[in-house]
Amino acid sequence: MELDAAPAHCITCSDEGLPMRVLVLADESGLAICADESGADQSVAIDLLESVAVGDDILVHAGVAIAHMGRCRA
Amino acid sequence: MKFVDEYRDAELGRAVAGEILATVEPGRHYKLMEVCGGHTHSIYRYGVDDLLPENVELVHGPGCPVCVIPMGRLDDAISLAHQPNVIFTCFGDMLRVPGSHGTLLDAKAEGADVRMVYSPLDALRIARENPDRDVIFFAIGFETTAPSTALTLKRARADGIKNFFCMCNHVMILPPLRALLESPDLRLDGFIGPGHVCTVVGARPFEFIPVDYNKPIVIAGFEPLDLLQAIQMILLQLKEGRCEVENQYARVVPNDGNLRALEVMSEVFALRPHFEWRGLGFISQSALKLSDDYADFDAELRYSVPGVRVADPKACQCGEVLKGVIKPWECKVFGSACTPEHAIGTCMVSPEGACAAYYNFGRFAREREVV
Numbered sequence: 543m544e545l546d547a548a549p550a551h552c553i554t555c556s557d558e559g560l561p562m563r564v565l566v567l568a569d570e571s572g573l574a575i576c577a578d579e580s581g582a583d584q585s586v587a588i589d590l591l592e593s594v595a596v597g598d599d600i601l602v603h604a605g606v607a608i609a610h611m612g613r614c615r616a
Numbered sequence: 617m618k619f620v621d622e623y624r625d626a627e628l629g630r631a632v633a634g635e636i637l638a639t640v641e642p643g644r645h646y647k648l649m650e651v652c653g654g655h656t657h658s659i660y661r662y663g664v665d666d667l668l669p670e671n672v673e674l675v676h677g678p679g680c681p682v683c684v685i686p687m688g689r690l691d692d693a694i695s696l697a698h699q700p701n702v703i704f705t706c707f708g709d710m711l712r713v714p715g716s717h718g719t720l721l722d723a724k725a726e727g728a729d730v731r732m733v734y735s736p737l738d739a740l741r742i743a744r745e746n747p748d749r750d751v752i753f754f755a756i757g758f759e760t761t762a763p764s765t766a767l768t769l770k771r772a773r774a775d776g777i778k779n780f781f782c783m784c785n786h787v788m789i790l791p792p793l794r795a796l797l798e799s800p801d802l803r804l805d806g807f808i809g810p811g812h813v814c815t816v817v818g819a820r821p822f823e824f825i826p827v828d829y830n831k832p833i834v835i836a837g838f839e840p841l842d843l844l845q846a847i848q849m850i851l852l853q854l855k856e857g858r859c860e861v862e863n864q865y866a867r868v869v870p871n872d873g874n875l876r877a878l879e880v881m882s883e884v885f886a887l888r889p890h891f892e893w894r895g896l897g898f899i900s901q902s903a904l905k906l907s908d909d910y911a912d913f914d915a916e917l918r919y920s921v922p923g924v925r926v927a928d929p930k931a932c933q934c935g936e937v938l939k940g941v942i943k944p945w946e947c948k949v950f951g952s953a954c955t956p957e958h959a960i961g962t963c964m965v966s967p968e969g970a971c972a973a974y975y976n977f978g979r980f981a982r983e984r985e986v987v
Contacts, residue, residue: 558657558838559760559811559812559838559868572771573737587737590763590874590876590877590880591874601812601868603764603812604707604734604735604736604757604761605734605735605736605737605764606737606763606764608763608812608815609816609868611868612868
């Protein structure tokens with residue numbers, strides 16, 4: 543089950559969650575710097591999450607973090 | 617990457633596939649719907665269906681937001697893009713989705729200023745950089761992308777930005793699921809629930825499926841092991857005569873969802889009385905518009921749009937594909953007149969669309985079977 547060259551998210555609608563790791567917390571613009579699966583940096587709005595810390599794994603949709611990964615156990 | 621790599625382990629995948637084989641009852645046919653287009657994409661991409669017994673059939677659901685947008689809304693979008701002094705922004709391949717007289721890409725070729733963005737926040741940045749022009753964002757998506765649009769509009773208002781507008785096409789997943797469950801065309805045994813929608817709305821809203829319709833649903837993640845485990849959990853419920861909402865994706869999905877996201881959405885959006893879905897027709901209270909409080913940002917109030925209902929091309933069977941009534945390859949134009957390069961229907965445009973996902977990945981396995 544190796545990854546192939548296909549895009550990891552839906553380029554049509556951005557409607558797919560991308561796992562990312564927080565590298566730098568939000569600046570005045572409210573955007574944190576996060577690394578995606580390939581290691582590339584991206585700016586992400588983290589306003590919708592509580593208590594985000596550097597090193598957290600988060601789920602990002604269309605440039606906005608909507609969930610923590612690994613924090614909840616239903 | 618943590619929480620990802622361990623869910624792509626091939627050996628574990630084969631082990632879960634063995635458990636599935638041991639769980640199914642010979643002679644019984646199982647029809648399970650993966651609601652989300654992201655699941656459809658993962659199933660074909662990783663060949664998950666190749667690991668299932670022949671009597672477990674996966675049916676694709678209506679959870680690709682591009683695929684369910686009717687042609688009339690595209691015509692409205694193209695009309696807005698042609699307005700003087702407008703910069704029209706939208707997600708990636710939305711440019712290639714056909715309206716009745718062409719695509720947004722055609723509009724761009726004709727001189728309209730149409731730009732691709734990854735996030736509504738990118739569209740807001742364009743508005744900041746172009747204060748003398750109106751910037752319209754074509755907002756689509758389920759409860760996963762709706763919070764991004766809502767957050768962007770809140771920021772626009774907080775920053776006093778007056779030249780940013782939104783054409784809102786956000787839809788919700790529960791109303792079409794209920795419509796499908798009421799449909800006489802379709803017999804389903806269970807559902808693979810949309811994991812990322814549930815990060816926002818939580819698991820509880822799906823309880824009507826076991827309670828009212830006596831069907832199990834398991835909320836699932838998007839890696840191949842997530843899907844295999846979710847399928848095994850549904851089959852186990854059926855075997856044991858149970859019927860409930862289970863959460864396979866517990867590492868991400870809380871039962872109550874994301875309360876901040878829900879709060880922002882309820883502030884910025886209001887329910888539309890009804891909305892047209894491609895293939896499913898009009899479904900009441902299934903889509904969002906901007907609330908009265910945010911009416912100043914509503915592109916459809918700022919500009920008039922045709923608002924004309926347009927029938928799908930006759931050759932296109934996206935509706936039947938979206939309802940799970942036919943498989944992509946059973947459509948008359950699949951892979952011939954309709955390909956990702958020259959799509960007739962929306963299901964072939966979006967990588968999450970069942971037709972495109974099958975065209976890009978699944979058809980090779982089927983060709984091997986046929987040979």
